[in-house]
Amino acid sequence: MGLLTTPRYQAAQSGTPGNPLFWDTVLDQSDLFAYNTVSCGKGGPFGAQLWLVHAAKDHYVLVGTAQEPEDSNAVVSKGRASAHAEAENLSPEKRAEVIRFLEGHRDEGWQMVQVSSGESCPSCRSKQVLLANELIGRGLLRENDFHVIFKATYAQTKRDAGFNDAPYDQAFRAIAELGVFDTDEGLLGLEAALMSNETAAAQIKSGELVYIAVDHANSSDLPEGVDSILRRAGSQPVAIIVRTDGSILSSAVDQRSLGGDAMNRPEKTALVGALYQAAANLREDEGKFESWDLEGARLFTNVRDIGPMAYSESLWYNLSGISVVDEYTDAAVDCVAQELPGTGNAELFKQVAADYDDPASPLKVIFHGDPEEASVAHLLWKAKMAMETLQNRQAERLSALEEGANLCIQYIDGTLASLARLVCSSRQSSHYDGKQAEPEA
Numbered sequence: 499m500g501l502l503t504t505p506r507y508q509a510a511q512s513g514t515p516g517n518p519l520f521w522d523t524v525l526d527q528s529d530l531f532a533y534n535t536v537s538c539g540k541g542g543p544f545g546a547q548l549w550l551v552h553a554a555k556d557h558y559v560l561v562g563t564a565q566e567p568e569d570s571n572a573v574v575s576k577g578r579a580s581a582h583a584e585a586e587n588l589s590p591e592k593r594a595e596v597i598r599f600l601e602g603h604r605d606e607g608w609q610m611v612q613v614s615s616g617e618s619c620p621s622c623r624s625k626q627v628l629l630a631n632e633l634i635g636r637g638l639l640r641e642n643d644f645h646v647i648f649k650a651t652y653a654q655t656k657r658d659a660g661f662n663d664a665p666y667d668q669a670f671r672a673i674a675e676l677g678v679f680d681t682d683e684g685l686l687g688l689e690a691a692l693m694s695n696e697t698a699a700a701q702i703k704s705g706e707l708v709y710i711a712v713d714h715a716n717s718s719d720l721p722e723g724v725d726s727i728l729r730r731a732g733s734q735p736v737a738i739i740v741r742t743d744g745s746i747l748s749s750a751v752d753q754r755s756l757g758g759d760a761m762n763r764p765e766k767t768a769l770v771g772a773l774y775q776a777a778a779n780l781r782e783d784e785g786k787f788e789s790w791d792l793e794g795a796r797l798f799t800n801v802r803d804i805g806p807m808a809y810s811e812s813l814w815y816n817l818s819g820i821s822v823v824d825e826y827t828d829a830a831v832d833c834v835a836q837e838l839p840g841t842g843n844a845e846l847f848k849q850v851a852a853d854y855d856d857p858a859s860p861l862k863v864i865f866h867g868d869p870e871e872a873s874v875a876h877l878l879w880k881a882k883m884a885m886e887t888l889q890n891r892q893a894e895r896l897s898a899l900e901e902g903a904n905l906c907i908q909y910i911d912g913t914l915a916s917l918a919r920l921v922c923s924s925r926q927s928s929h930y931d932g933k934q935a936e937p938e939a
């Protein structure tokens with residue numbers, strides 16, 4: 499079992515375009531940027547930058563401004579589980595800027611580089627694959643010219659910051675390894691393929707592999723209201739998210755305009771739209787902080803050929819499953835549901851699942867970090883988490899002491915001291931500069 503038992507980063511051996519010292523510098527800068535965002539209390543400990551590069555001329559163009567050169571994780575501020583630094587960095591505005599730039603510099607040999615302080619999860623990789631295909635398809639980028647350079651591997655990020663994307667990616671490793679898209683069932687056969695493979699089944703049990711089952715549903719046993727939404731959609735792709743109590747949390751149809759020249763907007767596809775909308779509803783209507791936790795809700799759809807962006811997105815939302823309602827599926831629905839118009843979703847899925855050095859992947863992925871050196875943003879995050887745990891423990895002790903004991907605490911000059919004040923004073927007294935006067939001889 500090659501892919502299931504090998505860390506993905508080992509295949510990230512592509513070479514950097516242009517000056518390696520330049521990439522060393524900007525990659526560490528993305529880590530320092532993430533350190534600063536964490537220290538300001540913003541987002542998770544990750545940063546990303548988008549570059550257009552002309553290697554022969556040593557010319558580097560940052561897709562950004564002097565005020566906002568880089569992007570950070572925005573999961574908490576947006577209430578969206580996939581608002582990772584790379585995804586923020588591939589915003590529609592930045593994608594449009596890239597297209598505009600490359601349209602003005604056709605055939606000059608520009609390359610694209612996304613720099614990320616951490617190894618991209620499958621959801622971000624889907625977005626990279628979609629953009630790479632779009633640029634190549636428009637004749638704006640040559641094949642093999644979309645690079646991703648990252649610093650911390652999944653294992654480092656787990657060890658140093660406690661975030662673990664590997665189990666989600668492991669579902670994609672399994673899809674590639676078990677040839678899930680070599681059969682007609684595709685994703686609908688994923689669960690059976692996983693269960694009949696000893697390694698995969700063991701990894702599911704141990705939590706090393708996280709997936710969401712996609713099954714067939716019958717229109718006669720759908721939750722109330724779902725059938726009529728599906729019927730109304732006709733050959734328009736639609737997704738409906740239903741809570742465990744049977745109520746409909748959100749529904750969305752594909753919102754993309756089908757103009758041939760328009761920039762692709764995969765975030766407006768039905769499944770992704772319904773997931774975003776579900777989280778937004780929970781955040782806005784119920785004030786739920788972890789609004790991406792849909793608490794075992796189920797997604798129903800007429801899309802049979804589910805794409806990699808929708809599937810990887812769904813992995814973050816604590817769904818109990820995805821049900822494809824057979825009566826409403828047809829080739830026209832799957833055609834409109836293509837995450838990249840003109841390319842089947844199964845084909846895209848194979849590209850996202852492919853190993854980094856597999857020719858099937860349109861990305862050139864480079865691990866440019868040091869397995870022995872932690873990201874400074876991760877270390878700060880870990881310290882921050884530990885500090886909060888310690889603060890909470892102190893608060894519990896204080897209230898226990900206040901309730902149970904009758905302590906007399908005072909300063910040496912006889913004035914009474916408050917333990918609560920002492921315990922909470924570390925911020926104020928942390929300006930300690932040493933004793934001001936030398937002790938008298």
Ligand SMILES: [Zn+2]
Pocket residue numbers: 580582583584585618619620621622623
């Ligand atoms: Zn990601």
